[in-house]
Amino acid sequence: MSTVHLLDHVAGNVRSLVNAIEKVGYTVEWIQSPGDVAEAEVIHTFQQHPDPKIESTLKLILQVVIASAGYVEPIKQHIEAGKPFMGICVGLQALFEGSEENPAVSGLGLLPGRLERFKDEDKSVPHIGWNSANTSNGGDEQSTQESLYGLRPDSKYYYVHSYAVPYQEGVLEKDGWAVATARYGNEKFIGAIAKDNVLATQFHPEKSGAAGLRVLKAFLDGRKVEKLATRPSAKATKEGLTRRVIACMDVRTNDKGDLVVTKGDQYDVREKDAGGEVRNLGKPVDMARKYYEQGADEITFLNITSFRNSPLADTPMLEILRQTSETVFVPLTIGGGIRDTVEPDGSMIPAIDVAQMYFKSGADKVSIGSDAVTAAEEYYARDKKLSGRTAIEMISQAYGNQAVVVSVDPKRVYVASPDSTAHHTIRTSIPGPHGEEYCWYQCTIKGGREGRDFDVRQLVTAVEAMGAGEILLNCIDKDGTNSGFDLELINDVKAAIKIPVIASSGAGNPGHFAEVFEKTPTDAALGAGIFHRGEYTVKQVKEELQQRGLLVRQYEE
């Protein structure tokens, strides 16, 4: 089996990349120091590879280059020597001259251009989700019929970033680069570039399902250009961020001690009959795989009773992630118990270490619930000053804000008029039990067990300032009701922040997903019970969205 050399400076989710490389038939060896870059060529030969040229070269997949770590020169030499090189995400960005994000740090400067932050006046930032990497820029017949390193104009790939290289027609092409583009709002940016021995992708091939694995394999096999069997239609190659559909599993131990996927009605997960057992809807790893194959764009696991245990007792969740990431190549989020934790022996595990355990096991994002509420309350108590010590700040500093989701569990509190409360109210079309026309959304902690004198607007604006990258917006009133999403809540939260929002709670049929995308600017929609009970598949939801003219990613075998 051939070896791929992997360099990773961000201690993020490298397990998925390793899994993806192994899935396409290669083994991974880590580059530990700059010296390894040059030495690797001599040390590792690819005994079984049919192409002798590839046998004797180093394949280096680079996720990030940090100038101070001394990798710049060895990597430049590697590329200039014509050896295969693939950069992913920051690995693409590093090939350019630099970034608005950190003007003091230079890139490798192998290509002209600098990264710019996406404009957030008209859209959420970060850009998270599935978008194209379309090589048929000029639209000429040849480019729409050829695949570059397995890239197809009608496939979608998973992106997660706030900075991108704006696309300028012809600039890189005149130097012989092939360029694949994506569009976010009205900004067209570089999704992938290739020339000679170099391929770099802004998207994550290891998180892009079969479409991404095909790119990895084509690069590692050294297959640059291939004819496509059929020319994709203009509809199939439409650019833009697709509507993200997420399958979510609430996981807990049942009364027999088994870890099961469960689902509550307004957060009550026990059966209503005399036994009152925890509702058991299946096994987490099997169900994740099933939803992946139905076309789920992301999978979320929430450990819903984590507040009772220490993370060490959570080890089964780590194993669930490890096993899931071997077969599921879309982003995985894990929530529940991400906070500073005191172990039974009194030792303290900081939240960032808890998060790291999950990232190393295959999670791409961690979702923080109760701890985010406490941290946000303290933020206001400090007169909106950041402390730098909260889980949100520390994890987003270390792993990027796109790795930190804040999960919100709000409940409606009805009031007769906005003057009856100091909280931010909305006028609602669903009046309260006594005909109240206004309500505010109260934050809760510990899975809805404890209500706080704190509203959702306060929470989301605070956690955005702390560095959260996304909001998972549940709603206790709607959870498990099959009555559709709380559109008023979603519109209200979207109006307050720029980071993406995932609408959650209440989905009962595919039309509810279409409705939330049509009537709110939500960035993604999540369903649980609808999928677990087998009433509808993710595929059916996407078919409905497509029929209503909404852009979705098709599942590829």
Ligand code: 1PR
């Ligand atoms: O507080 O950081 O330890 O995180 C705990 C996490 O567990 C939070 O994300 C919290 O939302 C979740 N959680 C706690 N208790 C429950 C419960 O149900 N008893 N589940 C719970 C939250 C809500 C969604 C659900 C949607 C969609 N479940 O995950 O999937 O409401 O459901 P539907 O489509 O069937 O309507 P911490």
